[in-house]
Amino acid sequence: MWRLLILTACLSGLAAAERKSYRSYKLISVQALNETQVKYLQSIHDSENYEVDFFSDPSLIRTTDILVAPWDYGRLNNVLRKAGFNVKVMVEDMQTLIDEEMMEMVASPLNFDYRNNYLTLDQAYLLIDDLASKYSDLITVTTLGYSHQGRPLKQVKISKNTGTSKPAIWIEATTHAREWVSLSVALGIIHNLVNAHGNTEKASLDMLAAFDWYINPVHNPDGYVYTHTTDRLWRKNRQIISGCGSIVGVDLNRNWDVNHGGTGSSASCSSDTFHGGSPFSAPETAALKAAVESTPNVKAFFSFHSYSQLILLPYAYTTATAPNYNVLKLMGDNAANALYEVSKRRFTVGSAAQILYAASGGAYDYFYVRRGIQYSFTYELRPSGIPYFELPAREIAAAIDETWASFVSFAEQIAAV
Numbered sequence: 001m002w003r004l005l006i007l008t009a010c011l012s013g014l015a016a017a018e019r020k021s022y023r024s025y026k027l028i029s030v031q032a033l034n035e036t037q038v039k040y041l042q043s044i045h046d047s048e049n050y051e052v053d054f055f056s057d058p059s060l061i062r063t064t065d066i067l068v069a070p071w072d073y074g075r076l077n078n079v080l081r082k083a084g085f086n087v088k089v090m091v092e093d094m095q096t097l098i099d100e101e102m103m104e105m106v107a108s109p110l111n112f113d114y115r116n117n118y119l120t121l122d123q124a125y126l127l128i129d130d131l132a133s134k135y136s137d138l139i140t141v142t143t144l145g146y147s148h149q150g151r152p153l154k155q156v157k158i159s160k161n162t163g164t165s166k167p168a169i170w171i172e173a174t175t176h177a178r179e180w181v182s183l184s185v186a187l188g189i190i191h192n193l194v195n196a197h198g199n200t201e202k203a204s205l206d207m208l209a210a211f212d213w214y215i216n217p218v219h220n221p222d223g224y225v226y227t228h229t230t231d232r233l234w235r236k237n238r239q240i241i242s243g244c245g246s247i248v249g250v251d252l253n254r255n256w257d258v259n260h261g262g263t264g265s266s267a268s269c270s271s272d273t274f275h276g277g278s279p280f281s282a283p284e285t286a287a288l289k290a291a292v293e294s295t296p297n298v299k300a301f302f303s304f305h306s307y308s309q310l311i312l313l314p315y316a317y318t319t320a321t322a323p324n325y326n327v328l329k330l331m332g333d334n335a336a337n338a339l340y341e342v343s344k345r346r347f348t349v350g351s352a353a354q355i356l357y358a359a360s361g362g363a364y365d366y367f368y369v370r371r372g373i374q375y376s377f378t379y380e381l382r383p384s385g386i387p388y389f390e391l392p393a394r395e396i397a398a399a400i401d402e403t404w405a406s407f408v409s410f411a412e413q414i415a416a417v
């Protein structure tokens, strides 16, 4: 009863702050069967006639998940059916999922237990600083740059002094603000690397012996804060852009200088895949680029996103096959098998453009293509579909543990080549 009262109080407080409501917003799922249907979905994606949010981009290979406002659902359903689509309603009321997630957070607002709760930005930063003071021989926290609104982009370096120089592995997470579990996994990796014990001990020590680790756990702090205060499903940063009027935000994973402005990105300010005026026009991407490029001997780069249960290989921007595709595929398959051993979840491995859809201007393609980092990967974490970005907090620990197992496998394989 108390919990309900607290929740009600909290929700009404949030309503007062004009939090965006997704009451009666429906999540529909369609499968395009031919190129014409893909193009048709793309035209809806690019149109401003409907209030829609594409959780996944149009694809022949996978279902396209579309959130639609209640006032546009009937009309959209009609045109899709006329165009030959079998429309499945997966979620009747998106707000219900958001409320459930919030109820879990409200139950323990001062809890820093990142394995069982989603943290706010302040909590995550405090946790990182706390780990840095506890393991000061291993962790150095610096600021690699600032977001559009002036928030620090924290860089966590984990390095064990062995008297020899080691290759580096870079990790970035929380690029897309609503993909909360990606931050949880980044915090899990930081924690496991420095607090080696029990069944993670040997792997952690090996990983510290082989590499220096650099982690940017919240690449998009402005967007992340906004998902907590105002709009749970916000994706982009919060940049004010000349020529875009009151519409803000750049998709940070379309703003890198690799086929910038090409397939799978949008020139429209209002699009969730808006690529920004020019490469690195977002301060967040410019800062991360500079940080990675000033790091000596970077051997591998990882981005963490959700959802879909995928391990993505280059390329994302073209369906062409990458030069060392076979090596990357084998590494990815081994990592996916290690993950499966932990949780019996299947992660699909392949090039993003071949198994998902083409997306230009992404971070891991940039480092692979432009900077010659041969081992470059993107995770799409759990779940595979429902409840999409609203992975319940009770599943965070499992997401961390399964991802960690696959990540250990990656580190072992990369150390061996």
Ligand SMILES: [Zn+2]
Pocket: 175, 176, 179, 305, 306
């Ligand atoms: Zn993402």
